[in-house]
Amino acid sequence: DSGVTQTPKHLITATGQRVTLRCSPRSGDLSVYWYQQSLDQGLQFLIQYYNGEERAKGNILERFSAQQFPDLHSELNLSSLELGDSALYFCASSSSSGGTDTQYFGPGTRLTVL
Amino acid sequence: QQQVKQSPQSLIVQKGGISIINCAYENTAFDYFPWYQQFPGKGPALLIAIRPDVSEKKEGRFTISFNKSAKQFSLHIMDSQPGDSATYFCAAIRSTSGTYKYIFGTGTRLKVLA
Numbered sequence: 001d002s003g004v005t006q007t008p009k010h011l012i013t014a015t016g017q018r019v020t021l022r023c024s025p026r027s028g029d030l031s032v033y034w035y036q037q038s039l040d041q042g043l044q045f046l047i048q049y050y051n052g053e054e055r056a057k058g059n060i061l062e063r064f065s066a067q068q069f070p071d072l073h074s075e076l077n078l079s080s081l082e083l084g085d086s087a088l089y090f091c092a093s094s095s096s097s098g099g100t101d102t103q104y105f106g107p108g109t110r111l112t113v114l
Numbered sequence: 115q116q117q118v119k120q121s122p123q124s125l126i127v128q129k130g131g132i133s134i135i136n137c138a139y140e141n142t143a144f145d146y147f148p149w150y151q152q153f154p155g156k157g158p159a160l161l162i163a164i165r166p167d168v169s170e171k172k173e174g175r176f177t178i179s180f181n182k183s184a185k186q187f188s189l190h191i192m193d194s195q196p197g198d199s200a201t202y203f204c205a206a207i208r209s210t211s212g213t214y215k216y217i218f219g220t221g222t223r224l225k226v227l228a
Contacts, residue, residue, distance in 0.1 A: 002157065033216075042220035043150075043158065043203055056214040090157050098214045099207060100146045100165075105157030 003027065004106035006091050012112045018079040021109045025072055025093030031055065032074040033094070033103060034066055038087040049074055050097045081113045117141055118206050120219030127226050133191040135222045137204035142185065144206040144217075149178065149189050152201045152221075161202070162189070194226045 003026035013019055025032050034046040045058035049068035060066075063081075068074045078085060088108045094101035119138045127133045137147075148163035164171045164178040164187065171178045177190040191198055204219040 002159070004157075035218075043218040045216040045218065048214065048216075056216070058216060092157070097212075099209045100163070102160050105159065107155075108157055 002104040002106060004091060004093050004104050006089075006106040006109050008109060009107070010110045010112075012114065013081060014114055015081055015083060017081050017113075018077065019081065019111065021076040021078070021089050021091075021111075023074045023076070023091030023093075023106060025074070025091075026104055029093035029095050029104070030072065031094045031096065031098050031101065032068055032072070033092040033098075034060075034074070034076050035090040035092065035105075036087050037090060037108070041087075043090075046076070048098055055098055078111070083113050086111055086113045118204060118217045118219045120204050120222060122222060123220070124223040125225070127194045127224065129194065129196060129226055129228055131194050131226075133194045133198065133224055133226070134188055135202050135204070135224070136186065136188045137206075137219050138184075138186045139206050139217075140185065141206070141208065143210070144208045146207040146209075147178070147180065147187050148205050148207070149176075150203040150205065150218075152203065154200075158203060191224075194224075196226045196228045199224055199226050 005024045031050045033048045036044045046060040048056040066076045090108045092103040092105045149161045150158035151161045152158040175192045180187045208215040
């Protein structure tokens with residue numbers, strides 16, 4: 001158990017809908033990262049927040065947004081969902097601002113868009 | 115665009131054998147190269163990592179070999195065990211002016227036969 005929690009575990013929704021994925025980092029960790037894992041694309045880095053501020057941005061679509069709250073939990077919002085958004089979404093956390101920090105991954109949220 | 119190419123896509127090794135997974139990168143500005151191990155139904159977990167000023171790093175049965183001039187790095191698993199059966203991801207991280215870029219390979223599914 002990495003200490004990172006993600007909810008929900010599974011999510012099934014329809015195209016065009018909006019969903020919110022939640023992540024609670026390990027106690028004391030200041031950075032939260034979001035990743036998308038699909039069969040054909042592997043693991044794709046989406047975005048990183050450090051102590052409430054955006055720190056790094058990857059291949060995150062404009063339909064997706066994230067934020068980190070004062071209690072350091074983070075939410076990833078996915079809107080106007082398409083079939084291709086079906087994937088596993090992982091959250092990870094680390095103790096500092098990123099880079100060479102060890103990232104601890106949560107168990108993931110499996111999103112299915114029908 | 116994929117900046118880290120990982121091969122092979124899948125690998126079957128006999129118990130006690132050596133598993134070798136290769137990654138090649140395009141951007142010479144990367145400055146940290148971690149490897150992650152992912153078991154089915156779990157999030158990735160950091161296995162071992164190397165900086166580009168080191169040619170080899172060994173931790174137990176796991177070794178990273180790094181060839182800076184060829185822009186390649188590889189993971190060697192010695193005395194492979196059935197418990198090593200998992201998906202392995204290489205990654206490359208670049209730090210630029212306080213922000214970061216995280217690029218992952220597409221993964222290698224390793225199966226170690228008993």
